[in-house]
Amino acid sequence: MSGWQEDGTTVGLTRPGFRDQAGLLAKLMIAPAIIYISAMIGIPFVLAILYSLSDVTTGDPTLRLIGLQNFREILADPVFRISLKNTFFFAFVSVTLVIILSRILATALMADFRGKWLVRFLIMLPWTAPISLGTIGWLWMYDSIFSPIDWILRSIGLLGTPGALLGAQPNLYWLGEPKLAMASVVLVHAWRLLPLATVIQLAGLSSIPRELLEAAEVDGAKGWRRTVEITIPLTLPIISIAFLFGLIFTFTDMTVVYVLTRGGPVHMTQVLSTWTFFKGIEGGDLAQGAAISLFLFPALAGVAALMLRMARRTEVV
């Protein structure tokens, strides 16, 4: 550093110290993150690949490589195929539902009205509860005998009387009927994801410059045309981020299915994450568990890559 002395002479350059070496400093500062990621994600990931190619069990942890034998076996397993299908089904249906609902909520929350903070608070509430506790709450809601949903349906005459719309039986058995059980899982996922998606969509909507919406208004576009041609295209990058988050959360979540149905009835709601757990941990077959869990990887990587590319391609103002 050079500077002026009082008498007008300059002070010489100070020797560059450790702090001035930007490259080295940068490496040092990013190191903790890289070490963390490799330790917490990299090592287990490599282990999972190794396990999937071996015959490791919880009883015999010695690593003997047996090639693709595990993959052949799980592909031949009908439960695996149901799990794979369900994983995609649950993820796409609940996330699509969430994107639509959060859009409506976010649009409503853009307007000014009294008690807005309370509505926002209530919408955020599911996000603040641990997913397992929330799901246990839903487990009670879906109870085969004491379900409050059934109780309401009965009291408004839709259920439990001869000729009622939903049948004469006193309960719907939410988690006992395959279709209803799947709907229940989807509903809990949607309930769980809605707050985050709403906040993301709200951020997207408020990032649209006001003049742009006013220009659309002056140009004569209101309601649907404005939504379809202006706000949705402009918030598409953000919608896709909400979509990506939703997919990853539902793909990787095992709590909802584990708590609600344990994959039942007869594996009808089994997903890859629960099937991995049942096979690998409860069943002790670590190798097959690892192989099942690895099936999630290409799907997740593909989704992530696709979404990031979409987000980049769509123009942001």
Add this chain to the structure above:
Amino acid sequence: MARIEIRDVSKLFGEVRAVEGVNLLSTEGEFLVLLGPSGCGKTTLLRMIAGIEEPTSGDIVIDGQVVTHLPPRVRNIAMVFQSYALYPHMTVYKNIAFPLRARGMGRATIKDKVEWAAGMFGIGHLLDRKPRALSGGERQRVALARAMVREPSVFLLDEPLSNLDAILRASAREELRQFQKRVAVTTVYVTHDQVEAMGLGDRIVVMSKGSIRQVGTPAEIYQWPADTFVATFVGSPPMNLMEQGDLLVGFRPETFLPAEFVEVRDGGVTYPFEVTYLEYLGAERLVYGNVGEKFQARHVVSRLPGSVDVSIEAGSTYSFAVSRRDLRYFDRASGLRTDKGLA
């Protein structure tokens, strides 16, 4: 073509009076400029004419029809925003076509009209591009084309040149003026830049603190400001004002010249001018200093054209004068121009 009439319009934002009791009547095909400092309510007034904002009281009349509570799309107005507000995800073609599609026009008609509007602004070769691939000047033309394409009866512009660099701004100003004369659409133009206002407007509406201070041609505004606000807001440097009893006497810097250059036959006023600072600006010199004694020392500015090649130095006192016909008098209490001093 249409006339715009603003009848006693006020707008409150909570407790804040953005616009207060504004009355204004345009003629057909007129270029009307709303001029004022930021926060004077000029943009709010424009937005009320557009229908984006609703007046708290009063009426907006376009072409004899009260439109106060009607949405923008039925007013047949077009607006160019300060940021141009081009739709970033649409090509230039789609941007220009958007207002037409919103009216449900047929594809072939839209194509013809878009090409016509693009041709008018010389942007025919840009139709496939997206706004982010355009320069500032090109974006401005696209915004103008999008506004003109549906042949509005009123054309509203909110500081459309403020995002252009100085050179581009001058040429854009000229083009805009010629274009407006050609299509003769009644235009309301908002700006805080007095050079733009003087250069563009048939008439200028000077606003301050939500109300109109003066409406007049650029010459009227400059030569005969209605009050001290207009006198000091329009003109750069502003009009010199000096206290004289219960009046303020005002004169433009370019009328305050060395005494030998001023015709004093009509009884001009001569002041001893103590020069404190000089700015040489090429075509002219700005001379800052004090006019002393008689009216308590008062800071004034003189603007000497290049033709006045008298040597002037800071620190000296010179005899400067103003011709009587260049003096303006204002009431000291109200700030309004008065004829009292002329007697």
